Amino acid sequence: MRIAFALAAGALMLSLPLWANPGLVFIAGVTITGAVFALSWNLLFGFTGLASFGNAGFFTIGAYIAAVGLRADHGAWFLPLVGASALAGGAVAFIIGIVALRRSSGIHLAILTLALSEVLRVTVSHTAALGGNDGLPNIPRPRILGFDFGAGDRYYWLLCAACALLAAMLWWIVHSRFGRVLRSIRMDADRTRFIGVDVAAYRLGAFVVSGAVGSAVGALYAPWSQIVTPDLAHWIRSTQPILYALLGGASSFWGPVVGALAFSALDYATRTLVGLSEIVTGVVLLVVLMAAPDGLIGLWRRFAPKLSKSMTPAPRALSERGFAEKMS
Amino acid sequence: MAFAIINGLTTAMAVFLVAAGLTLMFGILRVLNFAHGAFFMIGAYVAWSLLGDAPDSLAAFIGGALGAAALVGALGLVVDQLVLRRLRHVDEHYMLIATFAVLLICVGVAKMIWGMDFHSADPPPFLDGGVAIAGLFLPKFSLFVIATGFVVFLALEIAIHRLWLGKMVTALAADGWMANLLGVNVPLGTTLSVVASFALAGLAGGLLLPNQALSPALGDTYLLLAFTAVIIGGLGNVRGAFIASILLGMIESFNALLLPNLPGLAVYLGMIAFLLLRPNGLFGASAS
Numbered sequence: 195m196r197i198a199f200a201l202a203a204g205a206l207m208l209s210l211p212l213w214a215n216p217g218l219v220f221i222a223g224v225t226i227t228g229a230v231f232a233l234s235w236n237l238l239f240g241f242t243g244l245a246s247f248g249n250a251g252f253f254t255i256g257a258y259i260a261a262v263g264l265r266a267d268h269g270a271w272f273l274p275l276v277g278a279s280a281l282a283g284g285a286v287a288f289i290i291g292i293v294a295l296r297r298s299s300g301i302h303l304a305i306l307t308l309a310l311s312e313v314l315r316v317t318v319s320h321t322a323a324l325g326g327n328d329g330l331p332n333i334p335r336p337r338i339l340g341f342d343f344g345a346g347d348r349y350y351w352l353l354c355a356a357c358a359l360l361a362a363m364l365w366w367i368v369h370s371r372f373g374r375v376l377r378s379i380r381m382d383a384d385r386t387r388f389i390g391v392d393v394a395a396y397r398l399g400a401f402v403v404s405g406a407v408g409s410a411v412g413a414l415y416a417p418w419s420q421i422v423t424p425d426l427a428h429w430i431r432s433t434q435p436i437l438y439a440l441l442g443g444a445s446s447f448w449g450p451v452v453g454a455l456a457f458s459a460l461d462y463a464t465r466t467l468v469g470l471s472e473i474v475t476g477v478v479l480l481v482v483l484m485a486a487p488d489g490l491i492g493l494w495r496r497f498a499p500k501l502s503k504s505m506t507p508a509p510r511a512l513s514e515r516g517f518a519e520k521m522s
Numbered sequence: 523m524a525f526a527i528i529n530g531l532t533t534a535m536a537v538f539l540v541a542a543g544l545t546l547m548f549g550i551l552r553v554l555n556f557a558h559g560a561f562f563m564i565g566a567y568v569a570w571s572l573l574g575d576a577p578d579s580l581a582a583f584i585g586g587a588l589g590a591a592a593l594v595g596a597l598g599l600v601v602d603q604l605v606l607r608r609l610r611h612v613d614e615h616y617m618l619i620a621t622f623a624v625l626l627i628c629v630g631v632a633k634m635i636w637g638m639d640f641h642s643a644d645p646p647p648f649l650d651g652g653v654a655i656a657g658l659f660l661p662k663f664s665l666f667v668i669a670t671g672f673v674v675f676l677a678l679e680i681a682i683h684r685l686w687l688g689k690m691v692t693a694l695a696a697d698g699w700m701a702n703l704l705g706v707n708v709p710l711g712t713t714l715s716v717v718a719s720f721a722l723a724g725l726a727g728g729l730l731l732p733n734q735a736l737s738p739a740l741g742d743t744y745l746l747l748a749f750t751a752v753i754i755g756g757l758g759n760v761r762g763a764f765i766a767s768i769l770l771g772m773i774e775s776f777n778a779l780l781l782p783n784l785p786g787l788a789v790y791l792g793m794i795a796f797l798l799l800r801p802n803g804l805f806g807a808s809a810s
Contacts, residue, residue: 309790476624480624
């Protein structure tokens, strides 16, 4: 049943350019990058227990690397550019992580990461070579091995494929031995340390992976929006993956993706009335926090068995927070 | 130079007015309230609605700010009952995100009521213009902001350290369970401090209304600076926030003087250095 849903959603997203208007296709592309960005954030929050409020910084690093590369007519080298962005994001995350993760956690870490990404934003917005406050416009779409991704909706499918690949990679990481150690750190860091795990090293590892993926997604985003501005690093952007992950369910791997889709649909439906979209978003978020801390996926796990008793044998996941460790 | 110091002090006191409520809230609830900046913004809008573009007199202006404080304090009561109370025993991250949701709602409501256009208000006639002191031409309104900052600080100092109410709240912040055992009405005390924190945000909004571009995004800039002041000062410490605000105002002012190309950068660098070197802030109690 779940696989059927996933396939239907995938087919819907992939076929979008064939029947939807260009505006909707653009929003879908932004949503997909947002979803993978949220997955990379949730590797820290949902699986390692670290709340970063500055992940938009990584996104910005990747977006600017891709923007500069593409504008310098290196479109043929787009995929290596994405790889380079991932490396750069990972390296920055490593440096920050080595200093920050040892010294702070909780609210301090949240504010520290927020301040770091603000430093990036202020610096970029005053760097003339990066377009200052106006950013870099007119980013051409890549042209790989003579195949022009600028024509039609070709880049949309490249975006889908690349994001699917990144998501698969994250899924694999979460479900590997490394991911299981991260989860045990989130549940109880002291006990994990006690059984001989180098907690700091694993946290740093998760931070680096999150930074690298966030930066790669940023690089994929640049040619899709065709403009990058310093506002990408604004702290409001850092809260976006948080919204997605909590709305969908932070304790489930696919939660952030579900949240991104639901959130974009909500945003699209309320876009016409000034102010309404913020109110709806805020109220939905509050209701989710108070009534369903495991997000939409948690709700689904609670109520789906009741709706289709004949199909699912037992109501297995009455997910209390912290116990919802059954990954989808 | 002297001008930079006055400028810095003006920024400092403006930041302190916002940070005071923020740090009070953290002291009691252990919550860093993202929505504080939004309630500051609402306070400014309320004062503007009461006074219009040009307040008639100093008394009307202060009355407008007090009105904003009362209304935002009442809003605080609503938020406390509807949201904060229900999430009191939840993980701090969820609380942080809940206040962010409140922030979103506030910004949306402000956009709906007051629209997206920028508004501005003049200082009241008494505070318009400037005075010449020792050969320096100083805007009266800056001096007023500095004076207000000191007055609010002294009032809080007295309320917290000298009055019975403040002692009750301090006891409650230190150990709610024990305070309860000793007969302190904990829910009442908590609610009162939350309302006081919101009222301070409203008051700051009303007092800092003149010379601002009033827009739904007004809260953002002040919120980040106030966060910085609260953290450098040691979370939950009013005295620390006061000194940290002065420090920040000076950093900001000299940043504008020495690095005019990168406004606002030094403050963040200072905050990062502080978080790494002294994570508990100037006067923060060491984490137990």
